[in-house]
Amino acid sequence: MEKIIAYTRVSEAVRRKLQQTYDVEYFQNYEYIDNPSFRKALQEAKGIIGLELNVTKELLDLAPNLQIVSNVSVGYDNLDIEVMTERNVMATNTPGVLTDTVADAVLGMMLATARRIPELDQFVKKGEWKEYLQLEHFGTDLHHKTVGIIGMGSIGQAIAKRCYFGFDMDVLYYNRSRKKAVEKDYNATFCNLQDLLVQADFVVLMVPLLPETERMIGEKEFKLMKETAIFINGSRGKNIDEKALYNALINKEILRAAIDVFETEPVNPNHPLLKLENLITLPHIGAATKENELAMSLLAAENLIAGLNGDTPPNLINKEIVRSVIQ
Ligand code: GLV
Numbered sequence: 001m002e003k004i005i006a007y008t009r010v011s012e013a014v015r016r017k018l019q020q021t022y023d024v025e026y027f028q029n030y031e032y033i034d035n036p037s038f039r040k041a042l043q044e045a046k047g048i049i050g051l052e053l054n055v056t057k058e059l060l061d062l063a064p065n066l067q068i069v070s071n072v073s074v075g076y077d078n079l080d081i082e083v084m085t086e087r088n089v090m091a092t093n094t095p096g097v098l099t100d101t102v103a104d105a106v107l108g109m110m111l112a113t114a115r116r117i118p119e120l121d122q123f124v125k126k127g128e129w130k131e132y133l134q135l136e137h138f139g140t141d142l143h144h145k146t147v148g149i150i151g152m153g154s155i156g157q158a159i160a161k162r163c164y165f166g167f168d169m170d171v172l173y174y175n176r177s178r179k180k181a182v183e184k185d186y187n188a189t190f191c192n193l194q195d196l197l198v199q200a201d202f203v204v205l206m207v208p209l210l211p212e213t214e215r216m217i218g219e220k221e222f223k224l225m226k227e228t229a230i231f232i233n234g235s236r237g238k239n240i241d242e243k244a245l246y247n248a249l250i251n252k253e254i255l256r257a258a259i260d261v262f263e264t265e266p267v268n269p270n271h272p273l274l275k276l277e278n279l280i281t282l283p284h285i286g287a288a289t290k291e292n293e294l295a296m297s298l299l300a301a302e303n304l305i306a307g308l309n310g311d312t313p314p315n316l317i318n319k320e321i322v323r324s325v326i327q
Contacts, residue, residue, distance in 0.1 A: 002308065003065075005041050007031075007050025009072050009288070011297035018049070018301060022308075033059055042066075049297075049304045052265075055079045060087055068307035072300040073287065074098055074155075077209035077236060081318050091317040092303035096154065097295040098287040103158035105286035106234045107166075109258035110147075110202055113230050113280050115139035116256075140201075140228070140255070148172040148200025150193065150216075151207035151235065152179045159204060160186045172196045197224040202232065209236035217241065222248035229254045234286050237262040242273060249276050260286045 001023040006015050008030065018024050025045075031038040032054070042063040048055075049070040060066065060083060068090040069079060076093045084091050112118060116139040123129060123137070147163045149156045152175035163169040164186035171188040173179070174196045182188045193216075197203060203225055207213045217231075218241035225231065231254055233240055242263050248254050258280040262271070265284055273279055287296065303313035 002046045003041065003044040004047040004049060004304065004308075005038075005045045007048060007053045009051040009293065009297075010049055010300070011294045013294060014297035014301050018304075021305075022047075033062055047304050047308050049300050052078050055084065055089075055091075057083045060084065060089065068092065068304055068313070070300045070304040070307070070313070072296050075208055075236060076317055077238075079317075085318040085321050088321050090307045090313060090321060092300070092307065092313045092315045093317060094296045094299045094303075095315060097299050098292055099154045099158050101289050101292040102155045102234060102286045103162055105260065105282070106155075106159050106204060106206070106232060107162050109232050109234070109260065109280060109282070110142055110204070110230065113232070113256045113258045114142045114202075118280055119277065140230075142169070142202070143167045144169065145201035146170040146172060146199055147202045147204060148174070148191075148196035149188075149204045149206060150174050150196065151205065152182055152188075153206065153208075155234070156204075156206045157182055157186075159206065160188055164188075169202075172200055193221070194224060197221055198226075200229065201226065202230050204232045205235050205239055207235050207239060209238050213239050215239065215241045217244075219244040219247070222253055225254050227253065227255065231257040233257070233259040233261055235261065237265065242271075245279075246272055246276070249273075249278050256280070258282070260284055 004022045004024055006024050006026045015024055015026060025041045027038060033039055039062055044065060045063055046065050047068045051072045055069050055078060057080060066089050071093045074093050074095045076091060079091050081091055147169045149159055152173045160171045160182055164171055171186050172191050173188050174191060174193045178190050183190065205217060216239055222244055245257060249257060256278040260282040261284050303315050306313040
């Protein structure tokens with residue numbers, strides 16, 4: 001049986017299915033190449049399926065038989081695509097299946113921040129609700145406000161749809177290219193980043209992590225936002241400058257924020273951001289629901305099996321290796 005490594009988030013049902021054909025070694029936690037049993041598994045592995053494994057040159061040096069890394073995620077900033085391509089290792093991801101799930105999570109963060117849901121939940125549970133509520137406890141409306149979506153890929157579009165049809169919001173967007181269908185379907189307005197930051201009540205960051213998006217939201221960008229603005233990061237922690245977010249929140253340059261992602265994950269419990277009352281956090285869980293974990297794992301398994309069988313995986317990222325590896 002060919003050896004494959006399953007890493008962190010791969011649904012149990014899918015692991016069982018893979019075990020019928022492959023010798024599957026499962027690493028449930030964030031193991032890395034300093035762990036001898038992980039190094040040993042890498043020596044033999046033909047495929048890796050999982051979430052957030054940093055596939056670097058160093059790791060590839062330890063994995064001479066590796067043919068494919070199948071990410072159980074749409075983002076693939078954990079993969080060094082250039083080196084993988086040089087070494088004819090296929091890279092795949094899971095676009096599409098998670099779009100609505102992530103968009104739901106972003107809307108959840110928008111509502112929770114606007115209406116201060118986690119904070120008020122604590123207020124009630126701690127027995128602090130003793131009198132008629134005053135203005136200091138009130139949140140802000142979501143409906144009929146302006147959302148500015150940075151990154152109009154399929155998740156950005158699903159967010160725009162919810163904002164437009166569900167909450168009667170005006171939609172602004174900034175993207176590498178114009179999306180005429182979004183403009184037509186959700187009455188969205190294409191604008192430059194500066195105009196979006198100045199005008200939006202809700203600024204939603206939904207771009208992949210690339211060299212050109214890294215830290216794209218920093219001190220200057222937070223200063224451009226309204227003092228009443230709510231900032232949501234559903235993308236990657238490294239797309240923002242966390243120190244600048246901290247300063248913007250503590251100095252009340254923006255009203256509140258919600259983030260699903262951090263520069264380093266799992267986040268250090270002493271991270272200064274975690275002390276802020278006007279910030280809601282999630283543990284990078286936007287794509288992870290019970291239903292979607294299975295859907296993503298199934299798609300990732302389909303990619304893995306296709307690659308190991310010598311077929312073109314449906315979601316191959318480094319298509320340039322097709323000619324040399326896949327017939
Ligand atoms: C989640 O963050 C993903 O990239 O799928």
